[in-house]
Amino acid sequence: MSYAADRTDRTDPTDPTDPTDPTDLTDPIKWTAYLPVSFRKDLALCGGLDKREIAKGREAIGRELYAKIPPLMESGGYIPHVDHAIPPEISYADFMYYIELKRGTSSFSSS
Numbered sequence: 016m017s018y019a020a021d022r023t024d025r026t027d028p029t030d031p032t033d034p035t036d037p038t039d040l041t042d043p044i045k046w047t048a049y050l051p052v053s054f055r056k057d058l059a060l061c062g063g064l065d066k067r068e069i070a071k072g073r074e075a076i077g078r079e080l081y082a083k084i085p086p087l088m089e090s091g092g093y094i095p096h097v098d099h100a101i102p103p104e105i106s107y108a109d110f111m112y113y114i115e116l117k118r119g120t121s122s123f124s125s126s
Contacts, residue, residue, distance in 0.1 A: 044083060047090045059092030066097045069113055070104040076113050084120040095120070 043063035047055065068079040080095075087093035095117055101110060 043093075044086055044090075047087065050091075055091030057092070059094055060087065061094035062096055062098050063087070064095055064097045066099065066102055066105070069097060069109070070102060072109060073112055076109065076116060080113070080116050080120045084117070 043060055047060065050058065063083060065079060068075045084093070084095050087095070105113075
């Protein structure tokens with residue numbers, strides 16, 4: 016299988032182009048299921064937070080962060096951040112809310 020840049024089949028979660036970009040068909044939570052258990056603590060995923068959801072306001076920010084950060088942190092290494100860059104549609108107040116909430120969810124522990 017070719018991994019050409021113009022590939023339209025992006026359903027392979029092990030595709031090396033960017034497996035944690037949430038705009039692709041690869042969900043970082045589903046992607047971790049493809050990793051052997053022995054790799055999960057030694058490999059850190061990063062990204063995967065959808066900037067389009069962050070732009071929808073505080074309620075959407077909470078849903079996005081709590082849906083993704085705790086399970087990804089529990090499955091192994093994870094560095095939470097938005098895909099690409101913060102767009103201008105996100106207000107400063109909402110961005111600061113995102114940062115504070117992310118700090119809290121990143122320290123999530125079920126134990």
